[in-house]
Amino acid sequence: MYDSILVPTDGSQTIDGTLSHAIRMAADTGATIQALFVIDTRVIHATSGELREDLADDLAEQGAAAVEHVADRAAEAELDVETAVRKGTPDKEIITYANKHDTDVIVIGTHGKTPREKLQSLGSVSERVVDTAEMPVFVIKNAATVA
Numbered sequence: 613m614y615d616s617i618l619v620p621t622d623g624s625q626t627i628d629g630t631l632s633h634a635i636r637m638a639a640d641t642g643a644t645i646q647a648l649f650v651i652d653t654r655v656i657h658a659t660s661g662e663l664r665e666d667l668a669d670d671l672a673e674q675g676a677a678a679v680e681h682v683a684d685r686a687a688e689a690e691l692d693v694e695t696a697v698r699k700g701t702p703d704k705e706i707i708t709y710a711n712k713h714d715t716d717v718i719v720i721g722t723h724g725k726t727p728r729e730k731l732q733s734l735g736s737v738s739e740r741v742v743d744t745a746e747m748p749v750f751v752i753k754n755a756a757t758v759a
Contacts, residue, residue: 623678630721644692647682649675650702703740
């Protein structure tokens with residue numbers, strides 16, 4: 613049913629709950645796990661000039677560590693895995709990556725934000741992915757509590 617399962621990660625603890633589901637799906641179908649971290653360029657551009665380069669480097673390091681964590685978990689389950697770190701707006705880059713890499717399903721977690729928190733951040737990445745993805749999206753609600 614699935615050959616490739618995209619697991620976007622922001623490096624937070626929600627990934628473990630999300631990964632549990634993605635790994636089970638991949639093991640059942642023989643799918644490859646695609647781990648993706650998106651460096652949010654809006655954050656970099658909002659930072660003052662002299663701090664931008666340091667912030668960009670820090671985010672790149674966080675991204676590498678985040679996808680490596682996913683890769684390690686997938687390897688423990690003896691699954692094939694691909695990793696990528698991209699720059700851009702997270703929801704848009706997730707969709708672009710999924711379309712470019714023939715992703716069959718996206719498995720994404722939520723942070724369980726309150727309506728007020730969602731309003732302050734202009735919605736959530738997972739909501740925007742669900743709204744715009746052409747492929748199925750499997751959302752793990754409050755993924756940090758699922759693990």
